[in-house]
Amino acid sequence: MSKNIPEKVSNRLTLYHSIMVEYIEAGIETISSPQIAQRLGIDDSQVRKDFKLLNNAGKCRVGYMVKDLKDSIEKTLGFSKTKDAFIVGSGHLGLALAKYDSFNSYGLNILALFDNDPQKIDIQVNNKQIFHISKLPNLVQRLGVELAILTVPRQSAQQVADFLIDSNIKYIWNFTPAVLKVPPTVKVWNENLMGSFLQFACKDIV
Amino acid sequence: MSKNIPEKVSNRLTLYHSIMVEYIEAGIETISSPQIAQRLGIDDSQVRKDFKLLNNAGKCRVGYMVKDLKDSIEKTLGFSKTKDAFIVGSGHLGLALAKYDSFNSYGLNILALFDNDPQKIDIQVNNKQIFHISKLPNLVQRLGVELAILTVPRQSAQQVADFLIDSNIKYIWNFTPAVLKVPPTVKVWNENLMGSFLQFACKDIV
DNA sequence: AATAAATCGTGATTTTTTTCTTGATTTGAT
DNA sequence: ATCAAATCAAGAAAAAAATCACGATTTATT
Numbered sequence: 134m135s136k137n138i139p140e141k142v143s144n145r146l147t148l149y150h151s152i153m154v155e156y157i158e159a160g161i162e163t164i165s166s167p168q169i170a171q172r173l174g175i176d177d178s179q180v181r182k183d184f185k186l187l188n189n190a191g192k193c194r195v196g197y198m199v200k201d202l203k204d205s206i207e208k209t210l211g212f213s214k215t216k217d218a219f220i221v222g223s224g225h226l227g228l229a230l231a232k233y234d235s236f237n238s239y240g241l242n243i244l245a246l247f248d249n250d251p252q253k254i255d256i257q258v259n260n261k262q263i264f265h266i267s268k269l270p271n272l273v274q275r276l277g278v279e280l281a282i283l284t285v286p287r288q289s290a291q292q293v294a295d296f297l298i299d300s301n302i303k304y305i306w307n308f309t310p311a312v313l314k315v316p317p318t319v320k321v322w323n324e325n326l327m328g329s330f331l332q333f334a335c336k337d338i339v
Numbered sequence: 340m341s342k343n344i345p346e347k348v349s350n351r352l353t354l355y356h357s358i359m360v361e362y363i364e365a366g367i368e369t370i371s372s373p374q375i376a377q378r379l380g381i382d383d384s385q386v387r388k389d390f391k392l393l394n395n396a397g398k399c400r401v402g403y404m405v406k407d408l409k410d411s412i413e414k415t416l417g418f419s420k421t422k423d424a425f426i427v428g429s430g431h432l433g434l435a436l437a438k439y440d441s442f443n444s445y446g447l448n449i450l451a452l453f454d455n456d457p458q459k460i461d462i463q464v465n466n467k468q469i470f471h472i473s474k475l476p477n478l479v480q481r482l483g484v485e486l487a488i489l490t491v492p493r494q495s496a497q498q499v500a501d502f503l504i505d506s507n508i509k510y511i512w513n514f515t516p517a518v519l520k521v522p523p524t525v526k527v528w529n530e531n532l533m534g535s536f537l538q539f540a541c542k543d544i545v
Numbered sequence: 546a547a548t549a550a551a552t553c554g555t556g557a558t559t560t561t562t563t564t565c566t567t568g569a570t571t572t573g574a575t
Numbered sequence: 576a577t578c579a580a581a582t583c584a585a586g587a588a589a590a591a592a593a594t595c596a597c598g599a600t601t602t603a604t605t
């Protein structure tokens with residue numbers, strides 16, 4: 134099913150997808166590899182190679198069907214497979230993510246938030262409740278949630294991660310700058326905002 | 340000065356940096372390439388090659404000085420070069436970023452926020468004021484700001500980006516899923532949170 | 546109908562990145 | 576003092592990714 138798409142390719146697929154959404158809104162039905170390539174500053178044969186991976190044939194002199202491309206990118210990246218998740222850490226970033234409704238259309242369903250600050254407990258954020266972190270293990274089991282979005286301060290990141298792992302969380306989307314130590318059964322995806330910025334700054338601004 | 344570090348390398352550098360911070364807090368003074376490699380699930384010669392790029396010599400049987408590594412990573416990634424920035428779009432994400440104090444220690448200095456919603460104007464967020472977007476061109480010029488952090492809805496992203504470019508903004512850190520069309524004089528760094536998640540989901544969860 | 550231009554598809558080539566290998570060095574143990 | 580283990584350094588080899596190149600196809604134009 135999932136044909137083991139390389140990370141570089143799936144990164145480009147998400148960019149192609151954004152362009153498809155834009156073209157559909159503009160009512161344009163076909164798109165060519167040179168158009169996309171120019172937009173992204175990459176080689177057009179690169180684009181065609183990627184589409185080949187999607188089993189999406191184009192037509193000479195015309196290009197590809199925007200709708201078909203969008204659908205097959207969504208299929209390949211698993212938009213339709215809904216993933217339930219908890220947000221752990223109800224600081225500003227956690228709240229921002231809880232209120233980010235676009236998650237749903239990409240198949241990410243936030244069920245609840247957690248925090249250890251008693252003042253935050255029972256507040257409703259975008260129809261999602263904030264629970265005390267001690268309630269998490271029970272809810273993980275009852276709801277069968279496997280994915281946690283970690284937005285606690287760096288200093289407590291590892292400790293909270295350990296707790297999540299004990300609670301049977303299998304996937305951690307890590308928004309903290311900590312490099313988490315986890316057993317091989319648990320997968321971590323690092324979203325290091327500052328690290329990302331520094332790459333930009335280093336590459337382009339400096 | 341900036342030796343054109345490949346993106347892959349600077350990505351690893353940010354991860355190494357997090358580990359160095361952790362080791363310093365733990366009071367550990369040296370670290371070896373196999374230790375780091377195991378932690379990140381990569382090859383140890385990879386780590387040494389990266390450190391070679393930093394001109395940071397290690398010592399056989401001992402490893403590298405944590406402090407030295409941290410310093411040279413910071414130097415290479417330009418922590419000390421302070422970059423002033425405006426946040427454009429004062430929704431939840433914009434506010435979360437405005438309140439994220441860690442930015443400062445990485446050399447990113449948020450001066451103000453902007454929005455087009457009259458209700459938000461003049462609110463103070465973490466000692467930074469929210470201005471109406473119409474005030475931006477003047478402030479860009481007066482303060483010499485070149486970097487904008489774009490956190491508006493996708494639908495208005497291109498339009499706002501065009502306005503920023505007209506106002507003489509040179510670098511855009513784009514948190515919207517739109518693929519911005521910009522002239523070659525303007526650099527964009529895409530932080531597509533959903534795209535990032537989909538890569539994770541596609542690779543590990545599906 | 547013929548020609549030209551745009552585009553796809555794909556194999557070949559080049560470049561970049563990662564991994565492997567070996568030799569030298571340092572430290573701790575016997 | 577000698578030996579074994581850990582580690583670095585650096586070149587070689589392998590793997591992965593990006594680019595190039597070119598033939599085939601389609602559409603528009605003359």
